[in-house]
Amino acid sequence: MKLKGDQKLSRRINNRLVFKAIKKNKKISRADISRITGLSKASVTKIVNGLMKSNIIEECGKEDNDRVGRKSILLQLNKKDVFLISVTINDLGMVSIALNSLTGEIKNKKTFKCDCDEEILKLIEGQVNSINKTLKGEILGLGIGICGMVDSDKGVILSAVNPNWSDFKIVNKLNKRLDIPIYLENLTATAAIGEWWYKYEESKNIQSLIYIQIDDSVGSAAIINGELFSGSKSSNMEFGHIAIKEDGKICSCGRRGCIESLISKKVIYDKTDEIFNFDDEDQVSIDDIYLFLAKKSYNESTAHKEIINYISYVLGRGIADLINLFGPDLVVLDFELNNSKYFFEKLINNVKDEVLPPLKNVKIQKTKQSNENELLGAGVLVLRSLFL
Numbered sequence: 001m002k003l004k005g006d007q008k009l010s011r012r013i014n015n016r017l018v019f020k021a022i023k024k025n026k027k028i029s030r031a032d033i034s035r036i037t038g039l040s041k042a043s044v045t046k047i048v049n050g051l052m053k054s055n056i057i058e059e060c061g062k063e064d065n066d067r068v069g070r071k072s073i074l075l076q077l078n079k080k081d082v083f084l085i086s087v088t089i090n091d092l093g094m095v096s097i098a099l100n101s102l103t104g105e106i107k108n109k110k111t112f113k114c115d116c117d118e119e120i121l122k123l124i125e126g127q128v129n130s131i132n133k134t135l136k137g138e139i140l141g142l143g144i145g146i147c148g149m150v151d152s153d154k155g156v157i158l159s160a161v162n163p164n165w166s167d168f169k170i171v172n173k174l175n176k177r178l179d180i181p182i183y184l185e186n187l188t189a190t191a192a193i194g195e196w197w198y199k200y201e202e203s204k205n206i207q208s209l210i211y212i213q214i215d216d217s218v219g220s221a222a223i224i225n226g227e228l229f230s231g232s233k234s235s236n237m238e239f240g241h242i243a244i245k246e247d248g249k250i251c252s253c254g255r256r257g258c259i260e261s262l263i264s265k266k267v268i269y270d271k272t273d274e275i276f277n278f279d280d281e282d283q284v285s286i287d288d289i290y291l292f293l294a295k296k297s298y299n300e301s302t303a304h305k306e307i308i309n310y311i312s313y314v315l316g317r318g319i320a321d322l323i324n325l326f327g328p329d330l331v332v333l334d335f336e337l338n339n340s341k342y343f344f345e346k347l348i349n350n351v352k353d354e355v356l357p358p359l360k361n362v363k364i365q366k367t368k369q370s371n372e373n374e375l376l377g378a379g380v381l382v383l384r385s386l387f388l
């Protein structure tokens with residue numbers, strides 16, 4: 001029987017409801033899924049059979065309670081037979097590849113340095129083939145997060161700095177080499193999706209969050225009412241290119257005083273070096289500069305405070321603008337300076353000074369600066385395609 005468009009949509013929505021009930025409750029019976037979702041027992045049975053056939057869920061023993069009568073069989077996400085492959089490519093050309101379980105465990109993470117597109121395509125092809133050879137289980141698909149502007153619907157990298165990509169049809173090219181579904185998204189967006197899917201999706205109080213990532217570049221992404229916010233071209237929110245200082249330095253985008261041009265690692269390194277006069281013995285590299293500031297700030301020297309005040313002022317202005325625009329429930333900050341208590345308190349005060357009164361209580365939370373959220377989110381791109 002062929003399903004019409006609206007029937008297909010309602011089937012996807014019902015599949016998603018059942019999947020979410022299992023994901024949220026970890027172990028749950030068919031009867032409880034029916035009670036929670038409002039779907040009939042017959043519909044739940046049909047959907048559960050489909051999800052079991054695709055290996056996405058599995059039975060995991062019987063209910064352990066004092067209820068009289070037959071104990072119900074419990075269901076859970078399949079932890080051992082199906083996997084997602086996640087790939088991230090950052091703006092230094094570092095490619096990370098891992099195998100994710102449906103419940104968010106990252107396994108076999110490997111990182112490589114690549115210099116050109118052909119090298120990256122070959123690497124992904126080789127790694128997927130080698131995983132396929134040894135894996136006891138099924139791969140549902142591959143998700144890629146990349147630092148750059150992407151058109152995720154078409155699977156095209158619109159622009160990226162390293163490698164220097166423009167209109168690069170990465171999904172199409174990989175589809176010619178690999179026989180699995182492949183999905184693409186911007187790197188900060190995948191980090192936001194990873195944080196959302198595994199920490200907040202089931203939370204009643206947090207339906208919208210803004211994720212801000214500061215490293216060599218400055219990016220952000222938003223989850224609004226549970227969905228990734230996306231414009232007509234791309235899901236990128238160019239937070240780093242909000243202009244804060246009219247007479248500021250020229251940014252890579254050609255304008256003046258953008259957030260990225262004011263607090264990027266290189267700029268902060270030069271600013272700190274002016275005050276501390278780093279010599280070889282200090283062994284402080286550009287890469288370590290935020291960590292250096294985070295550590296030293298515990299001494300709360302005036303010099304450190306001066307630099308941290310400056311960073312928290314710039315960021316506070318930008319974050320306040322985002323809060324005023326979107327009114328999220330939560331802002332998540334992915335930044336090495338999070339380790340500095342002085343910085344974080346200062347930032348929160350600066351944001352409070354700039355946001356409109358009804359939004360003063362929007363929470364700002366730290367997340368660990370790591371590749372983990374990006375890899376988790378890249379895997380979730382595959383799962384989302386099944387249910388969204």
Ligand SMILES: [Zn+2]
Binds near residue numbers: 252254
């Ligand atoms: Zn700019």
